[in-house]
Structures are given as structure tokens and as C-alpha cells.
Amino acid sequence: TECEKEPGSLLWIFVMVGNIVRGMGETPIMPLGISYLEDFAKAENSPFYLGCLHTATIIGPFLGCLLASFCAEQFVDLGSVDAEDVTITITDARWVGAWWLGILICASLNLLAGIPFWFLPKSLVKEGETNEPEESSEKNVVPLQENDKNEAKQTIYEIAKGKLCYFIPFLKALFRNPVYMLFICITVLQFSAFDGMISFMPKYLEQQFGKSASDAIFLIGVYNLPVICVGYFFGGLFMKKFKINIYQAANIAFWVSLLEYLLYFAAYWTVCDTSLVAGLTVSYE
Numbered sequence: 001t002e003c004e005k006e007p008g009s010l011l012w013i014f015v016m017v018g019n020i021v022r023g024m025g026e027t028p029i030m031p032l033g034i035s036y037l038e039d040f041a042k043a044e045n046s047p048f049y050l051g052c053l054h055t056a057t058i059i060g061p062f063l064g065c066l067l068a069s070f071c072a073e074q075f076v077d078l079g080s081v082d083a084e085d086v087t088i089t090i091t092d093a094r095w096v097g098a099w100w101l102g103i104l105i106c107a108s109l110n111l112l113a114g115i116p117f118w119f120l121p122k123s124l125v126k127e128g129e130t131n132e133p134e135e136s137s138e139k140n141v142v143p144l145q146e147n148d149k150n151e152a153k154q155t156i157y158e159i160a161k162g163k164l165c166y167f168i169p170f171l172k173a174l175f176r177n178p179v180y181m182l183f184i185c186i187t188v189l190q191f192s193a194f195d196g197m198i199s200f201m202p203k204y205l206e207q208q209f210g211k212s213a214s215d216a217i218f219l220i221g222v223y224n225l226p227v228i229c230v231g232y233f234f235g236g237l238f239m240k241k242f243k244i245n246i247y248q249a250a251n252i253a254f255w256v257s258l259l260e261y262l263l264y265f266a267a268y269w270t271v272c273d274t275s276l277v278a279g280l281t282v283s284y285e
Contacts, residue, residue, distance in 0.1 A: 040125070065218065
């Protein structure tokens with residue numbers, strides 16, 4: 001019988017829209033959160049707080065890897081299919097883990113974590129200062145003029161239009177800043193290397209060492225992310241302890257990055273024998 005093409009599922013649209021909404025919620029945390037710390041923390045404490053912030057951003061993926069390892073051990077049709085009816089194991093190439101379970105758990109935790117942000121005040125007292133309210137009297141109260149009232153009634157469109165006039169010149173200035181552009185390029189390279197490891201290393205562990213998807217994800221999280229957490233935390237503590245300025249921090253970043261590159265470059269001499277794969281490295285016969 002000829003193969004009949006079945007209609008595809010449109011559930012991927014829900015996953016895509018969910019990721020878009022999640023990205024919109026997560027994006028302000030880094031730029032606005034760092035500005036929040038810079039504005040209300042002492043200069044000597046700011047690096048330590050930033051180190052704690054970056055440490056927390058690594059602890060999250062570490063816990064996520066552990067959660068993904070647990071979800072990968074569960075069959076994709078968890079709850080609708082009896083576990084005894086599943087005849088394949090987690091090391092079988094046909095095994096599909098309950099990937100959707102992790103999305104539901106993370107979505108619930110993100111919702112709970114977002115609730116405290118509603119209670120943050122609009123402004124804080126700078127660290128080390130006292131909050132002394134200014135004394136005001138009725139004599140100092142000045143009524144709003146007519147033009148002030150009109151400015152207060154500006155629409156969102158007018159505000160956005162005014163901001164856009166300043167945004168483009170500032171964007172040009174950033175692109176012409178060599179230090180900023182160099183930092184962007186370095187960051188892109190670092191994240192590209194990290195994303196490559198996250199994407200391909202689990203599959204390599206599965207094919208080369210016969211590990212299941214659950215074990216591969218667990219090993220990636222355990223052997224990489226906790227060490228990065230330690231580096232972020234002690235980096236911020238080191239800068240706070242010795243009061244490192246920007247020039248000294250740039251020198252430290254250069255030499256540490258060079259050492260990191262040399263250590264990773266040594267991986268080229270770590271070669272494993274290629275596994276025998278029918279149709280790829282050996283004949284089907």
C-alpha cells in the first residue's frame with residue numbers, strides 16, 4: 001500500500017508563542033536588573049552583587065539540566081500510556097522523553113517567581129544612605145501649569161516617537177565604540193562555544209559512550225555548570241575584596257580568557273576511536 005501523508009500537528013505554534021512570551025519576560029532582567037544594582041548599591045559592593053546575579057543565572061540551567069534528565073527518563077506519553085506497555089528502554093534510539101513536562105514545570109516556576117516583582121518599589125534608597133523625607137509645606141506647592149498638564153497627557157505613541165529620535169544617534173555611537181564592539185564580539189564567540197557544547201555534546205556522549213539521553217544531560221550539567229558558578233561568585237568576591245577598577249578588570253579578563261583558550265585548545269589532542277555505525281562508517285553487509 002502507498003504511504004498516506006497524514007496532516008501535521010500545529011502544536012508547535014503554541015511552543016513558539018510560549019517561547020516568544022518567555023523571552024519578552026526574561027529579557028528585561030539582565031539590562032534592567034544590572035542597572036538596578038548599579039543605581040542602588042555601593043561602588044565597592046556592585047561587583048559582588050553582579051557576581052551573585054550571574055551565579056544565579058548559572059544555577060538555573062544547572063537545575064534545569066537535572067530536571068531535563070528526570071523528564072528524559074519518562075516516556076513522552078506519560079499519563080496516557082501504561083509504563084508496562086512500553087517495550088523500549090531509554091537507551092533505544094526510538095525513545096522519546098517527556099520533553100513537555102519540563103516546559104510545564106518551568107512555566108509554573110516562572111509564574112511564581114514573577115509575582116514578587118509586582119511588590120518592588122519604584123525607587124530605593126541608595127545603599128549606605130538614610131531615607132530622610134524632605135519637609136514640604138503648602139507654600140512650596142506649585143500648581144501645574146497648562147503646558148505641564150498637556151505634557152502629562154502625552155500618548156504612548158508620542159513618547160515612543162520622541163525616544164526614537166534619541167535612540168538612533170545613541171545606537172550609532174555604540175557601533176562606533178571600539179571597546180563596546182570588541183566586547184560584543186567576544187561575548188558572541190563565548191556563547192557560540194557554549195551553545196555548541198550544549199547542543200552536540202549530549203548526542204556525542206550517546207553515540208560514543210552508549211549513554212542514554214538522560215545520563216548525557218545529567219553529566220553535562222554536573223561537570224560544567226557548578227564550576228562556572230564558583231568562577232562567577234569568586235570573581236565578584238575578588239573584585240570587591242581588592243577594589244579592582246575597570247582597567248585592572250580588563251587585564252584580568254584578557255589573561256584568564258587566554259588561559260581558558262589554551263586549556264580548551266588541548267582538547268584537539270583528545271581523540272577517541274569512532275564508533276561503528278552501519279551505513280556511515282561500515283557497510284550494511
